């Protein structure tokens with residue numbers, strides 16, 4: 001199963017290495033990692049998407065991350081109400097004739113064309129992973145020359161609906 | 174010969190070098206002894222050391238330094254402090270750092286680094302020790318600004334010694350050590366991401382209290398966490414209060430008196446029948462400061478399958494890692510036991526259970542061959558026990574002799590047992606004895622070692638010679654890599670590939686070459702005479718005990734098997 005885990009970390013050199021190292025050591029399957037500054041000086045936030053077999057494994061990941069001295073807070077936000085965004089840049093083969101056709105396709109996704117050349121256009125799209133998959137499916141028939149994705153970044157929404165079915169871990173204190 | 178010390182260097186002057194700041198900080202941390210080896214990148218540090226009264230033990234290989242520091246830390250509970258130069262000096266520490274990480278030993282390790290200006294250029298003796306040691310340290314630092322040095326050193330000692338202890342490495346570029354500053358020793362520790370839990374959640378303690386009251390077959394598994402927390406007294410009180418039998422892990426030996434009627438022995442691969450069957454059959458397992466290593470649990474599908482599992486550990490990540498746990502308690506072992514003793518709780522009715530365990534012990538005790546013609550390795554351990562009155566600090570290497578030491582020395586007291594458990598590091602035993610002896614100069618310290626493992630770090634005989642410490646080196650010489658040979662006998666149809674080592678140095682001449690009284694003994698009578706003499710004085714001794722090379726360690730749980738599937742339970 002896929003889980004979204006965020007880690008707030010002190011922006012020390014080496015912290016990224018320690019974290020990715022422990023994931024490798026403990027054989028966690030990372031789908032994506034994003035890192036960037038937060039509103040607090042010297043504090044960064046990492047967002048991981050990991051593929052795990054069961055709850056015990058994700059619990060172990062969270063505990064191992066928490067053990068790192070430079071990690072301030074770790075949360076599995078998968079089951080919370082969250083805002084999730086990922087950005088993709090997609091270079092699609094296109095000549096002048098089909099350019100407007102593509103424009104039409106991407107418009108409902110609120111994607112935009114950010115570069116145009118004679119043989120291709122580059123589409124920028126942001127959203128959750130499903131939305132990006134959807135637009136890719138639609139663009140694939142035209143021929144995708146190049147594609148990059150940032151991996152998701154996320155945090156909980158301002159208000160949470162119900163917290164009753166949030167993940168419970170065995171450690172109480 | 175010491176050059177005249179510059180008088181002003183001793184005092185905290187307004188202006189001092191990073192190296193002086195380091196030495197001064199070590200004094201503030203009450204460090205008594207450093208284990209190290211000099212080299213280019215640490216020349217400034219060794220120059221500062223030259224002006225300092227702190228004792229420095231010069232090993233013959235950095236691995237010797239770090240294992241000595243581990244032995245020192247293991248028996249004293251104080252952090253072992255190591256210094257090595259950049260590049261090869263630092264990489265020579267890697268085995269010891271990993272060993273300390275696995276066995277939760279507090280170490281603070283200082284490595285020199287090439288100058289900041291050339292880091293990243295593959296400079297002479299540059300190694301990415303931060304990258305290399307990231308997975309094998311509790312934390313590591315590279316000092317970029319000399320002003321940070323006092324704070325980093327404080328933090329390093331704090332992290333190494335609190336929570337679950339472990340090794341912390343501080344990498345110091347040469348220019349940082351040379352730079353002159355007015356140090357700020359008042360800078361405080363700032364570790365918002367490090368707040369180890371110390372006291373238990375009282376609701377969980379009560380839950381465990383209730384589980385104890387209703388158990389029929391309870392058992393306690395006590396690991397090294399009990400030793401780290403200095404919780405031996407509380408453990409005895411708790412087990413006696415409720416008449417709960419106690420099992421030790423390999424590293425936990427000594428945390429419960431080996432001669433106590435409630436003691437069932439060591440559990441695991443070479444544990445006693447009684448201990449392993451108790452782990453298999455219990456209905457309440459209270460694990461305290463143990464981490465359910467695979468050598469202890471055997472096949473997890475068969476481990477404590479009938480039991481409610483309570484797990485007390487300072488490290489929350491250990492709880493639920495290998496064994497599903499119904500009553501998790503994140504806490505220092507002593508704090509948790511104190512609370513358990515405070516709460517109102519009824520005692521379980523354990524008479525039947527204990528009777529059954531006693532029967533097991535009577536029917537299936539540890540056994541060994543009885544022979545008048547052969548010199549049996551198990552007898553060496555028993556004789557050492559006899560001649561040290563069971564009160565020596567015993568360090569071991571890794572292999573058969575280690576397991577026999579664990580089985581037959583019956584540790585009556587805490588902090589007498591020094592062994593490499595998690596990593597199983599050959600070469601650990603002898604240098605760790607030097608460190609243990611430095612921590613307790615008055616104690617009898619015995620390095621029980623194998624003929625294989627001893628040869629991995631025997632150059633430290635020279636360190637022993639120099640310090641003239643009364644360490645007694647007892648080589649259990651079976652002329653084989655015994656544990657490897659045993660596995661080849663059991664699982665590879667006696668194909669003894671590279672495990673027989675009949676060609677050996679003359680250990681007596683070798684010891685004598687280092688100026689150490691050395692003896693070879695080939696039977697019990699000779700051994701008794703030499704032990705009598707060796708344990709009566711305060712000089713180092715080496716004894717080459719030529720024991721039978723055919724003995725196996727029993728009982729044994731084959732890989733993949735459960736604790737109830739022991740072999741070699743009876744002769």
Ligand SMILES: Cc1ncc(C[n+]2csc(CCOP(=O)(O)OP(=O)(O)O)c2C)c(N)n1
Nearest residue numbers: 572573574597599623624625626654655656
């Ligand atoms: C550094 C290292 N290399 C290899 C091993 C694998 N190993 C485990 S026990 C053993 C044999 C040890 O022989 P010896 O020191 O003579 O002890 P014995 O088993 O004979 O008592 C070996 C090679 C190890 N544990 N550590």
Ligand SMILES: [Mg+2]
Nearest residue numbers: 623624653655
């Ligand atoms: Mg041997």
